[in-house]
Amino acid sequence: MRRFISIVIVFGLIMFFINTLSLLPKYGSVNISKVSEAYIDKNVNGNGGNVKYNESESLENGAANVVTSIVVDYRSFDTLGEVTVLFTAALGVSLVLNGIRRKKYGRRPNFILRVSVGILLPLIILFGTYIFIHGHLTPGGGFPGGTIIAAGILLLYLSNEEFDLSKTPKFVEGISGSLYIVTGLVGLAIAGVFLINFLPTGIVGDLFSAGIVPIVYILIGFKVGAELSGIVADLHREG
Amino acid sequence: MTGVTIFVGILIIISAIFAVEAKKMLDSFIALSLMSLLTVFLFVIMKAPDVAITEAAVGAGLATAVLVLALNKMGGDSQ
Numbered sequence: 001m002r003r004f005i006s007i008v009i010v011f012g013l014i015m016f017f018i019n020t021l022s023l024l025p026k027y028g029s030v031n032i033s034k035v036s037e038a039y040i041d042k043n044v045n046g047n048g049g050n051v052k053y054n055e056s057e058s059l060e061n062g063a064a065n066v067v068t069s070i071v072v073d074y075r076s077f078d079t080l081g082e083v084t085v086l087f088t089a090a091l092g093v094s095l096v097l098n099g100i101r102r103k104k105y106g107r108r109p110n111f112i113l114r115v116s117v118g119i120l121l122p123l124i125i126l127f128g129t130y131i132f133i134h135g136h137l138t139p140g141g142g143f144p145g146g147t148i149i150a151a152g153i154l155l156l157y158l159s160n161e162e163f164d165l166s167k168t169p170k171f172v173e174g175i176s177g178s179l180y181i182v183t184g185l186v187g188l189a190i191a192g193v194f195l196i197n198f199l200p201t202g203i204v205g206d207l208f209s210a211g212i213v214p215i216v217y218i219l220i221g222f223k224v225g226a227e228l229s230g231i232v233a234d235l236h237r238e239g
Numbered sequence: 240m241t242g243v244t245i246f247v248g249i250l251i252i253i254s255a256i257f258a259v260e261a262k263k264m265l266d267s268f269i270a271l272s273l274m275s276l277l278t279v280f281l282f283v284i285m286k287a288p289d290v291a292i293t294e295a296a297v298g299a300g301l302a303t304a305v306l307v308l309a310l311n312k313m314g315g316d317s318q
Contacts, residue, residue, distance in 0.1 A: 035286075067289045097312070131292070139288035147296040154304055228301060235308040 039066040040204055044074075054205045062201030063136040063210040071141065072213045076195040080184070083177065083223060090227045099237025102164040109159050117159040124152040132221030136210045142217045146224025153229040157236055165233040169226035176222040183212060183219070244284055251277045264310055272303040
């Protein structure tokens, strides 16, 4: 009887999700409001004019999300400083809490946590990755995406007594942080300005658009995710 | 919509006062997390989805966990 009821509930949920998915608009074909049009139509020189979503090409900054275009393109040096602040905080945590062994809670995690982590963890990591890859199109970006991935790592720590991160996050963090600076230096070599958007910007609203904005946000996503996972790992060390 | 916004604002102030005045540290962390969560609602109403996503991930999610882990590492609640 219980099995029958659970099958009915699962079937109902599947039907609900299928119906909701068919209601969603197709990817990229949305009616954007007047405010969003004004946001897309941005130009430092003051003569943007007539920018159409999904049509206009080779704009000054091709990102559809105006916040991202400011954070990663117009004020990218500011973001470099912000990333450095986060790095300093993570460095401080690992200097204060320099443990060797992983701390054990000494009790078996409860059933719901153990089972639901197996189902939810891939979805959480996928969602975090989606947030930072689509940073130039939808709200979000490297910082929240990395934080969501670190929350997934925290869930792994809580549900599994044996799990422990190795030195990999430190390498990932160092490499992606250096690549961010290398991107800036390439801009300096090609166009003469540090961190300039030197790649072609493509069509507004495409996944592959906006020049270096998605590249930098993917690097920031990896860096922040590895850093915050490192903080969670350091808090679980002792000895 | 204005009434809901004012109600959420009052809830934010109440949870902030509770976070400061609570006797136990853990209660204070939970109140802080609740405050972040309600702030996310206000950010969404004020059309700032970027900040809302960041606040939900950092303020309500990871910061609370890090605070509780640090409390655990300090050896429980001391007044």
